[in-house]
Amino acid sequence: MVTVRRSLWREPRPADAPPIGRIDWLLVGVFVAAAVAEALARPGVDWRPLVTVLALALVPALLWRRVRPLGAVLVGWGVAGLLTVLQLTMHAEELGLNSMMAVLVLLYSLVRWGSGREMVAGTAFVTVVVALGMYAASAGWADIVGGSALLLLVVALAAVFRYRAELWHRQQREIRNEERAGLARELHDTVAHHVSAIAVQAQAGGVIAGIEPEKAVEVLAAIESEASRTLEEMRSMVQVLREEEAVAYAPQPGLADLPALARADATPTVEVSLDGALTGLARPVDAALYRLAQESLTNAVRHARNATRVQIDVRREGHAVRLRVSDDGQTRSGPAPEPGFGLLGMVERAQLLGGSLSAGPAPEGGWVVEAVVPAEAPA
Template identity: 80%
Template sequence: MVTVRRSIWHEPRPAGARPVGRLDWLLVGMFVAAALVEGIVRPDVAWRPLVSVLALALIPALLWRRSRPLTAALVGWGVAGLLSVLQLTTHAGDLGLYSMIAVPILLYSLVRWGSGREIVLGTAFVAVVVVLGMFASSATWADVFGGTVLLLLFVALAVVFRYRADLWHRRQREIRNQERVALARELHDTVAHHVSAIAVQAQAGGVVAGVQPEKAVEVLAAIESEASRTLEEMRSMVRVLREEDAVACSPQRGVADLLALARADATPTVEVSLNGSLTRLARPVDATIYRLAQESLTNAVRHARSATRVGIDVRREGDAVRLRVSDDGRTEPGPAPEPGFGLLGMAERAQLLGGSLSAGPAPEGGWVVEAVLPVETPT
């Protein structure tokens, strides 16, 4: 119980409170008009001028109900308490106006928008005012029960909307975290791909430097271009990762961008083949195909021994799309090695979309990565 009290006491104000807008001013105007009309047409209200002035004094507190909920509740319920004291000391009749329904609204706003400390202090004050009012009006047990149920209804509604909004904000944070994880994976894939390409070009430059110096200059220019592209992509992704709020991310690459991976002027050469209707894939499938192909290409460039060619083939097969990345590298005899974290992550991506991924040595030599994904993501 002590832990619960401490957690409530230290609970911060909920996020997402809107500033004062036209609807708030309209609400205040309606209550002001109602209070003025009641002050004129209800002769049964005792101390009518004073009660009308007090009612008009508390109504502007509605404008603070989200920004300063405790202050607004203290003002509104303070006026209600003052009327109860006046009724108790003067033995006057009914001192309430129907427009005083604004006071329970302030209780709702206190629980909906207040911090834990404000809720505890404010509801304690409200409880004292309610008890005083019931005593001053000599309320019957039926009145006590009805009034208590009404106030608890306002509190319950506030709690429901408060924690519903809290769940929504938590869900938004989870979505942003998932987006950051996806961006971090893309950052890894991008850097690994480009650095592997730079390493291959640097090795080629070392070979031709002594024989064809002019070719070495071309290789250095290609390395510079690749490094600049890598830095640009890294900076854009890191900028997004640093953002605290949700941001509009740049469009993810897809199957159409695979053609940019093809190259014929380096070893190994990369050949890309796209077959079938690949323009209406679901966005997650489209992006996953590109990332799987890119990472498979990176692995082939890094690890395929004596490879001269890497083939990337994507084809539509009914309601599925098949990706096949193969190389002609030399494989060691014996059992296939255990899959590393990269392959496990690729298989996990495919499984999340309802697909599958396999990787291993090909019968004719080399290494093959094959993935099959549904065209539409599962619902």
């Protein structure tokens, strides 16, 4: 119980309180019209001018109810308390207008938009005013129970809407966090691929510079182009990771972009083979297969010893798609090394789609990465 009280006391205000808009002005207009009409037409109202002026004092409170919920409650319910005190001291039969029931809107706004401290202080103030009003009206048990039930209903309704809004915002934050985690993974894959290509080209340039110095310029130009593409993709993804709200960015690459990874003028050469029945795949599957192929190619270029060829083969097999990336590098003797974070991320990516991924040395030599995923993304 103590923990609950402390949690309520530290509860901040909701961050999505809307500014004063047309609905607020409409509410104020209806209230003013009702208060003036009641003050002019209702018989038996004591101190009619004073009561009318005090009732109209609720206008700024209705406008401020979301921006300053505690202040609005103190003003609105303070007017109700003042009328009760005047009724007791002047022995008047009835003071106030029925239209002043608008103070219930202020109580709702306090619970819906106030901080924990504001809710505690405001509800305590409202409780005192209500108790004083029931005493002044000599209310019976039926009136006390009915009035208390009405106040509790308003408080409960405001609490429900506040909780639903917080739950929705929490779900949106979780969705954004998942999207950012995916983008961070994409950033790792993209940068690793490009940096590996830059490293290979730099190594080749070192060899060529000693044999054919004039071709070293071409290698440097290729390195510069690759680095520029890397920086451009990094900037676009980092911008998305920094944004609180969703921003527009280019669609993720898919299997149709795999042929761009092929190259015949470098070592190792990269060959890409695509089955003709790969159209119409679910977008998550299409993007994931591209990233799996790209990461596998990066690992082959970076780690395969003396590899001269890397082959990427993608084909449709019934309701599944099989990706196979193999190289002809020399395999190391001894036990297989522990999988790194990159390989673990690839396995996780395949499993999230309901598929599987394996990696290891091939019987004929070299290294093979093979993934099988459903053609349709899991619901």
